[in-house]
Amino acid sequence: MKNALFLLTLLLLSGCKPTAKPIEYGADVCAYCKMTIVGRQHGAEVVTKKGRVYKFDAIECLVNYIAQQSAEPFALFLVNDYMLPGELIDARTATYLISRGVPSPMGAFLSGFGDEADARAVQASKGGGLYSWEQLQRLRQDKGFLGPAE
Numbered sequence: 001m002k003n004a005l006f007l008l009t010l011l012l013l014s015g016c017k018p019t020a021k022p023i024e025y026g027a028d029v030c031a032y033c034k035m036t037i038v039g040r041q042h043g044a045e046v047v048t049k050k051g052r053v054y055k056f057d058a059i060e061c062l063v064n065y066i067a068q069q070s071a072e073p074f075a076l077f078l079v080n081d082y083m084l085p086g087e088l089i090d091a092r093t094a095t096y097l098i099s100r101g102v103p104s105p106m107g108a109f110l111s112g113f114g115d116e117a118d119a120r121a122v123q124a125s126k127g128g129g130l131y132s133w134e135q136l137q138r139l140r141q142d143k144g145f146l147g148p149a150e
Helices: 002-014 059-068 116-126 133-143
Strands: 044-048 053-056 074-081 084-090 095-098 110-113 129-131
Touching: 044 059, 053 059, 059 074, 059 110, 059 133, 074 110, 095 116, 095 133, 110 116, 116 129, 129 133
Parallel strands: none
Antiparallel strands: 044 053, 044 074, 074 084, 095 110, 095 129
16 A cells, blocks of 8 residues: 555656746736736746746846756746747747847846747847847856846
8 A cells, every 4th residue: 555655646746847837917026126027028937847936027037037046956947929928938949139129127128039030020120139048148147147238
């Protein structure tokens, strides 16, 4: 009986995958800057391997937050798709635009796109530079903080 319970518990625990939770716009608070998450185009979320969910009002808040964490490994990195407000996409495969023509909540002018063609189209009309997830991490590391554009 003990072996059966142990196996059942093991099966239940191994079947649990960390999952995202919808951002409750106007109610959830940013884990980094503590502002209420309102904008549906710039929100973000990380989920730890233990299933803890941290939500952010801006992509720059997420990037700064994860750079400060060392103890808790993350399973999911998600950002809102600028073209599909409220829809969370994989942050690691998104294309990012930093453009003064597209303000973001914390002043870094940073937006995420699920489709690179969409990012290029907005860049063509608003200006700015395109970045991958890895390039965004390096930019943050080089500056020491991803925040308001100079």
